[in-house]
Amino acid sequence: MPFTVAVAVPRVNRNRGMRTTLRRTIGASQTRFRIALLDGLSGGGYGRGMTSPRGKTRDVVAAELEGEILSGGLGPGDRLLSERQLAERHAVSRPIVREALRILAERGLVEISPGRGAFVQRPSALAGTRPLDALYRRGHPTARQLSEARLLLECETASLAAQRAGLDDVRMLRTCLASLEAGGGPEQTVRSDLAFHLGVAAAAHNWVIEAVLGSLASLTAELMVRSLADPDVYRRSAPYHRLVYEAIAARDPAGASAAMRDHLSVASSTYGRDYDEDLDVMARRAMRRLDIDGSLPSFVRAVIPAQPGYGLQ
Numbered sequence: 001m002p003f004t005v006a007v008a009v010p011r012v013n014r015n016r017g018m019r020t021t022l023r024r025t026i027g028a029s030q031t032r033f034r035i036a037l038l039d040g041l042s043g044g045g046y047g048r049g050m051t052s053p054r055g056k057t058r059d060v061v062a063a064e065l066e067g068e069i070l071s072g073g074l075g076p077g078d079r080l081l082s083e084r085q086l087a088e089r090h091a092v093s094r095p096i097v098r099e100a101l102r103i104l105a106e107r108g109l110v111e112i113s114p115g116r117g118a119f120v121q122r123p124s125a126l127a128g129t130r131p132l133d134a135l136y137r138r139g140h141p142t143a144r145q146l147s148e149a150r151l152l153l154e155c156e157t158a159s160l161a162a163q164r165a166g167l168d169d170v171r172m173l174r175t176c177l178a179s180l181e182a183g184g185g186p187e188q189t190v191r192s193d194l195a196f197h198l199g200v201a202a203a204a205h206n207w208v209i210e211a212v213l214g215s216l217a218s219l220t221a222e223l224m225v226r227s228l229a230d231p232d233v234y235r236r237s238a239p240y241h242r243l244v245y246e247a248i249a250a251r252d253p254a255g256a257s258a259a260m261r262d263h264l265s266v267a268s269s270t271y272g273r274d275y276d277e278d279l280d281v282m283a284r285r286a287m288r289r290l291d292i293d294g295s296l297p298s299f300v301r302a303v304i305p306a307q308p309g310y311g312l313q
Contacts, residue, residue: 056092058099064090065100069109069120076122080110132215140278143226146219147267147275153213154197154264158256160204162248169203170249177245180238186290190224191303196241198305200260203248218300222283225299226274227267229286237266 065086068074081089086097101118104110110118161169176199180192194217201213227233240263247255268275274282284296292299 061100062103078120080118155257158260159253162253162256164205165203222279225283226286229289233270
């Protein structure tokens with residue numbers, strides 16, 4: 001059944017010099033024109049907290065697509081419908097679809113490839129950690145707090161890795177260790193250090209542990225910058241990486257856990273007052289000591305590997 005929409009359009013009547021109102025009758029088959037017209041008047045704002053003509057927001061559309069992915073309806077590598085098709089399917093505008101896809105990309109569920117579309121990502125412990133990282137940072141975590149959390153998590157993780165690591169895991173850890181021991185600039189060293197610790201988590205074959213430690217990756221990178229900036233700290237802590245690796249390769253759970261504990265405990269005995277200072281403040285000061293150019297966030301983004309054991313030179 002046709003219906004009428006009154007749209008206020010800035011239009012000047014040349015004879016009378018006044019604004020008029022343009023009225024259009026839109027049939028059921030012209031729904032897409034109605035959506036495009038409303039989007040045009042709002043500046044495409046329906047994806048930013050506004051609702052579609054049927055009341056759906058970007059969050060609702062994102063939740064529906066997320067449910068389809070998590071339920072297995074869409075698997076890794078699958079291509080989502082086009083923006084136009086998703087807009088029609090969910091009865092929303094294309095700007096809302098774009099915003100919904102952006103939300104899914106931030107959560108690590110999809111990868112958006114310009115000109116090709118959106119694809120379901122393979123599960124990764126480092127994907128979609130930004131919301132948790134932002135939550136952690138609101139509490140202004142200190143080196144002490146992060147170190148205590150890592151001691152609780154990573155010692156048991158190393159023990160599990162010694163029990164469960166396969167040959168591929170051991171090879172991956174050996175690659176990480178070789179890169180770390182080869183040295184290089186601060187960025188390469190921190191990247192290799194982080195890759196090794198995330199590799200141990202991957203070798204434990206516990207997805208929850210891997211995801212939790214992945215969510216701490218950026219905070220851990222800041223702690224590593226502080227250790228690297230102090231030659232005494234780095235000299236004392238670095239050798240434990242090899243001890244952790246050798247215990248895992250030898251399938252020695254107790255040895256792997258003990259080596260990891262000794263490694264992570266170095267900070268408590270060497271950081272001094274820095275141990276109770278905000279991580280970001282401490283890390284920025286360490287960057288200046290190391291003559292690292294750029295901002296702390298850009299440095300952290302550069303050192304976090306796409307996957308454990310990958311991104312190493």
